[in-house]
Amino acid sequence: MSIADKQALLLEELGFFQDWTERYEYVISLGKKLAPMEDASKNAEHLIKGCQSQVWLDAKLEDGKVRYVADSDSLITKGMIALFVHVLDDETPDDILTADMSFIDRTGLKEHLAPTRANALNLMANQMKQRALSFSLPS
Template sequence: MTINEIQDELIEDFSFFEDWMAKYEYIIQLGKELPLIDEVYKTDDLLIKGCQSRVWLRADYIDDRVIFTADSDAIITKGLVSLMIKVLSGQKAEDIVQADLYFIDAIGLKEHLSPTRANGLVAMVKQMKLYAMAFSARY
């Protein structure tokens, strides 16, 4: 699936929920399904700068695709990074770099996050795109 197809699917998934409590529960559930980063990678150099919670993000380049794994010590943040991984992991580096992540606004995420969480989400996106840029420059 393309990045936009995945985003469209997420927008549809979120449209089924009546209120933001249900949406938060869904985000937390996604966090529980997150493919966790190996404990050996929970190092300071893999922490995302700009997140209030601790979020570790690792990127690998396998078969011409960027594969992300992550973890966080906060359940909502873990769900947010899980959303980003769902959209971007397994995609080509150039596609990640050029991706317009419109689903964030379409599902109302930004306005329903605290300012610190919204900044953290921006930091996650930035870090994922930086990894993708590095891979596309290298390969």
């Protein structure tokens, strides 16, 4: 399944919910399903700077695909990073780098976030692309 397909499916799932509180509950549930991140990885190196809450992101390359691990000290923020992990995990660096991340605008979540949290979505997307870029650069 391509990144665009995963994004479309996620938007379809969010479309089932009639109001923004139900959407947030769904996003929070995605965060709760994230694979656990080791405490040792929750450090300054993996911290996404500029987010209101602490958000950690780690990535590794396995068989040519980027595998992301993320966590946050806030349930909603953990859910927000889970949206990106959901669509970008287990994809090639090049596919991640060329992915259109504007799908997040179509979720309708930004309209109900404080400006600092809405900005965090952009920071998360950029950081995930930066991690993919580091794997696509020649050694």
